[in-house]
Amino acid sequence: MSTASSPKEAGLQKDANRQKEHRLVNTTEPNLLEETFDYGLPPLIKFDGPIIEHIDGEPIEFDPTLAKHRDIHITDTTFRDGQQARPPYTIGQMVHLYDLMSKLGGPNGVIRQTEFFLYTKNDRETLDRCRELGHRYPECTGWIRAVKSDFRLVKEAGLKETGMLTSSSDYHIFNKLKFKSRQECMDSYCEVVDAAFEAGVRPRCHLEDITRADFDGFVLPFVDRLMRMSEQVPEDQSVKIRICDTMGFGVHYPGVELPRSVPKIIYKLNQECGVPSDRLEWHGHNDFHRVHANGASAWLYGCDALNGTMFGYGERCGNPPVEGAIIEYISLKEDLCGIQTEVITEMAEYMRSIGFPIPENYPLVGKHFNTTRAGIHAGGLRSDERIYNIFDTAKLLGRPPRVALTDKSGADGVAHWVNEYFELKEDARISKIKCHKVARWVMDQYEVDGRMTAISDEELEDKVRELMPEYYEKYKGALV
């Protein structure tokens, strides 16, 4: 039985008039599409039309090119959601990470805010020490329960804004928080919002579990009420809405029904409830591998803030990775915008040094994120590193592409490893002929000794020292 699907089976009407002949454009010069794949930046994201989503039976056009000009930004929850999923950081560790985060996001505040618990003495000391660094960004905000008495903590800490739990699904309203009715729940939340206003603190309502909520029956009426309440206070105190995809149920592509649809959630809050884009924030979870795509799409559909954690570490499967959002931001803006991308590597190294595991194949920071093992790929890297490297990772992340050696690496792989080890460029690079003894040793590991694992950098360093002593002495110094 054939498994190939026809256009009709794929939901498309077959139309013979749409068929075209596609002719080869012959050339002897490569077209490397460098206007998109500018090697000095992450690959740019260019749009060639609107995104169309049908909402309440009407086709709605979203113009994704606007994201380039809007004040989209990243907010961070490494010290709140991120810390809920691991043993607590020490105060010193958090202060250092905050300092690095500020450096990463740069002077334009691409990483605009980060939030802190306020409950323990250590929480408050951390906050004080981070603020003592004097960084403008990320701005420190708080996180409390939707309990009026918690505002004492926010006021004492002198924070201008705090997040507060205002869970929106009936799973939470009835089964977790034990409210007797939605009305009782909404009244209770609004009392806390009033308390925030009275305290002169901007409330950021975290609509937990929104992708499993009764959208028309609770979310929209609640947000309508929050918007009415906000009319009573100055703009800088008006309610912000954090859209919390608590269980990772959100889906970013068009055509999905509420409450799982990312575009519909944002459109309804933005257009029907009138929450401005700069007061909307997306907070996702990665239970279905959608976390980054959902977050980045939220930007396109009209939500200015994308909330994440460094390296995606958060409850269960984690949150949108801030470093992924940083790269997406550059791709959309087509500019570094003051971001210091190399700090991503510095942060990853620091996290590893304090016992935070990062998988070897994890994008951008894993030990082997830009390592190739196949000899034929290593040959490509040798002739033009762009062939198998995503962008100039040496320049942007301080991580030149690497080759890990196995029986599939070949002499090309060995030569690439040796040249990277000696940090040799262009004409100074050593030919694979000169690396033949190391290449033979590598092959014998597998063919003679029956080895089943990749060869470590440490083993190779020892072998290069032993089998290429003249080069080792020349580029690394004395042999002993």
Place this chain on the structure above:
Amino acid sequence: MASVEDRVKEVTARVLKLDSNEIQPQQSFTEDLGAESVQSIELVAMFEEEFGIEMDEEAALSVSNVSDAAEFIAKVCKEQGVEA
């Protein structure tokens, strides 16, 4: 003194673990004599050592059979002033 071709055969036999008497001039290093990727590199390296010359990597690796290798090496020896 042995000819360039005989010395090429000796080196080839040593690297590929063959009997030099069975190696024919028109035999291909890879298809007939079974040289694998790393062995091709080792052959070039051993030719350089045997003749005291430096060969261009790409050009040397494009030589496919014993006879052509002898011719190529003789030419490089002449260019580099080395007695073959």
